[in-house]
Amino acid sequence: xxxxxxxxxxxxxxxxxxxxxxxxxxxxxxxxxxxxxxxxxxxxxxxxxxxxxxxxxxxxxxxxxxxxxxxxxxxxxxxxxxxxxxxxxxxxxxxxxxxxxxxxxxxxxxxxxxxxxxxxxxxxxxxxxxxxxxxxxxxxxxxxxxxxxxxxxxxxxxxxxxxxxxxxxxxxxxxxxxxxxxxxxxxxxxxxxxxxxxxxxxxxxxxxxxxxxxxxxxxxxxxxxxxxxxxxxxxxxxxxxxxxxxxxxxxxxxxxxxxxxxxxxxxxxxxxxxxxxxxxxxxxxxxxxxxxxxxxxxxxxxxxxxxxxxxxxxxxxxxxxxxxxxxxxxxxxxxxxxxxxxxxxxxxxxxxxxxxxxxxxxxxxxxxxxxxxxxxxxxxxxxxxxxxxxxxxxxxxxxxxxxxxxxxxxxxxxxxxxxxxxxxxxxxxxxxxxxxxxxxxxxxxxxxxxxxxxxxxxxxxxxxxxxxxxxxxxxxxxxxxxxxxxxxxxxxxxxxxxxxxxxxxxxxxxxxxxxxxxxxxxxxxxxxxxxxxxxxxxxxxxxxxxxxxxxxxxxxxx
Numbered sequence: 348x349x350x351x352x353x354x355x356x357x358x359x360x361x362x363x364x365x366x367x368x369x370x371x372x373x374x375x376x377x378x379x380x381x382x383x384x385x386x387x388x389x390x391x392x393x394x395x396x397x398x399x400x401x402x403x404x405x406x407x408x409x410x411x412x413x414x415x416x417x418x419x420x421x422x423x424x425x426x427x428x429x430x431x432x433x434x435x436x437x438x439x440x441x442x443x444x445x446x447x448x449x450x451x452x453x454x455x456x457x458x459x460x461x462x463x464x465x466x467x468x469x470x471x472x473x474x475x476x477x478x479x480x481x482x483x484x485x486x487x488x489x490x491x492x493x494x495x496x497x498x499x500x501x502x503x504x505x506x507x508x509x510x511x512x513x514x515x516x517x518x519x520x521x522x523x524x525x526x527x528x529x530x531x532x533x534x535x536x537x538x539x540x541x542x543x544x545x546x547x548x549x550x551x552x553x554x555x556x557x558x559x560x561x562x563x564x565x566x567x568x569x570x571x572x573x574x575x576x577x578x579x580x581x582x583x584x585x586x587x588x589x590x591x592x593x594x595x596x597x598x599x600x601x602x603x604x605x606x607x608x609x610x611x612x613x614x615x616x617x618x619x620x621x622x623x624x625x626x627x628x629x630x631x632x633x634x635x636x637x638x639x640x641x642x643x644x645x646x647x648x649x650x651x652x653x654x655x656x657x658x659x660x661x662x663x664x665x666x667x668x669x670x671x672x673x674x675x676x677x678x679x680x681x682x683x684x685x686x687x688x689x690x691x692x693x694x695x696x697x698x699x700x701x702x703x704x705x706x707x708x709x710x711x712x713x714x715x716x717x718x719x720x721x722x723x724x725x726x727x728x729x730x731x732x733x734x735x736x737x738x739x740x741x742x743x744x745x746x747x748x749x750x751x752x753x754x755x756x757x758x759x760x761x762x763x764x765x766x767x768x769x770x771x772x773x774x775x776x777x778x779x780x781x782x783x784x785x786x787x788x789x790x791x792x793x794x795x796x797x798x799x800x801x802x803x804x805x806x807x808x809x810x811x812x813x814x815x816x817x818x819x820x821x822x823x824x825x826x827x828x829x830x831x832x833x834x835x836x837x838x839x840x841x842x843x844x845x846x847x848x849x850x851x852x853x854x855x856x857x858x859x860x861x862x863x864x865x866x867x868x869x870x871x872x873x874x875x876x877x878x879x880x881x882x883x884x885x886x887x888x889x890x891x892x893x894x895x896x897x898x899x900x901x902x903x904x905x
Contacts, residue, residue: 380768383398384417402431417500418446422458424462427462428462428466428473430479431478443457443458443763444458453763463507476531480539492533494563501547502740511735511736540561543565555576561600564598573609579620581604595827601629608635608757609637613642613735622643622645626649644665656674660679660752662681666678687715775831775853787887788809794896802889806887808882809881809882810838811878812834812864821898826900832856835851836850847893849893881905885899
């Protein structure tokens with residue numbers, strides 16, 4: 348036995364010495380996973396007992412359908428810049444756990460995503476938002492998707508992305524981060540569809556709170572506190588219409604916006620608006636509280652397609668100033684009690700610059716024990732009119748903004764969902780053992796002479812990678828741009844740009860195979876596969892175009 352083992356070891360060493368590398372399949376992984384993150388931890392995140400301290404690294408690992416559970420604490424993102432990239436679909440990030448993951452209450456155990464204090468960066472090195480997609484994915488031939496994203500129980504705090512004056516704590520426009528807190532703007536169709544925000548706090552942004560290029564009819568913003576931002580609290584003005592095309596079908600965007608509190612929005616130096624909700628799509632907007640808007644101050648800028656508007660409360664907005672309230676909407680004081688120093692600055696700035704009627708401001712100030720402002724434009728100290736002042740994030744935040752009106756706006760008295768991984772049984776997510784794939788070559792795929800023997804079979808084939816293809820889809824097998832990425836596989840051996848020996852390949856976006864393609868099949872790396880080739884594994888179909896009319900649903904790539 349020892350002689351046999353020694354002989355095998357010698358053979359391996361000899362092969363390595365001669366330059367041969369054993370094939371190692373890089374995308375043979377469990378179909379879906381759960382991860383755990385805890386600030387300051389040093390584990391790999393694969394169990395509650397071994398959590399990772401790097402939430403952004405778990406997101407880089409995540410596959411389609413994975414769940415990441417996040418304990419209380421502060422998380423600073425990649426390079427401490429406060430950014431967390433969402434690049435695969437159907438990922439769920441669940442915050443608000445205690446340190447040992449035995450209890451979840453995001454309003455008790457604060458899970459805060461922010462830039463590390465003191466860290467500076469520039470726009471060429473960043474994603475833009477705290478939650479964002481990679482803006483370079485499309486240009487480099489990779490695929491990135493935030494479709495199906497669920498965010499639940501996180502605090503996204505933009506304060507450390509901004510600059511403030513040391514004395515009066517006024518926001519300095521030139522040094523502050525001119526991007527939304529959440530920025531999900533996909534270059535590819537369908538990649539920002541059916542996104543859900545639940546029990547979130549989105550605060551201290553210099554631009555929008557949430558800015559998404561929404562697709563699909565299963566979008567939600569529910570029980571969120573969105574305060575101290577600019578332009579819009581929720582910006583859905585780029586929501587997409589229905590799409591029926593050879594690339595795939597997607598219903599027009601529809602949003603459920605329910606039981607949120609949106610307010611204390613400032614006018615931005617690039618835009619006079621400090622508004623609540625902007626939606627250019629169908630929507631159900633119910634039981635929200637929108638209050639204290641500066642700038643142009645419209646609570647809701649809506650498309651005629653917004654089907655249901657009911658039970659919303661407006662207080663100190665453009666609509667309540669004029670008495671022209673939207674349908675089924677009332678003007679009522681929700682009884683918020685924000686931080687007093689912050690409120691003094693907000694109300695003083697609004698009075699000085701005339702954005703809110705003076706009588707309204709004085710009534711609010713008197714209710715908080717602050718002196719009324721005698722005349723429009725009057726102010727006592729620079730701090731009392733400080734623009735864009737940071738709102739402190741602590742446990743008092745929730746007490747300040749829970750509505751005294753039953754059933755209206757954001758609440759801490761809610762039940763919290765539990766989440767399990769998704770998509771484990773979706774075709775393209777479940778490779779079988781490597782030995783169960785029959786090896787084929789391009790000679791066998793010329794024409795369809797082998798259709799009866801190979802159609803629908805699991806095969807492996809040595810290939811080089813050509814670029815992504817945008818126009819060739821197989822509706823017969825539900826291969827479309829909604830859920831798949833398509834590219835060409837070429838016969839290896841030639842380093843010429845154009846070869847005739849090629850077939851189509853499809854992989855499920857966010858699957859281990861698709862993530863592997865992003866690594867070695869992108870614009871910069873794919874030519875390295877042309878000479879010697881890489882093995883891919885998947886299900887072969889006798890459908891395609893050209894001399895080699897076959898297609899492969901890729902399940903794994905070496």
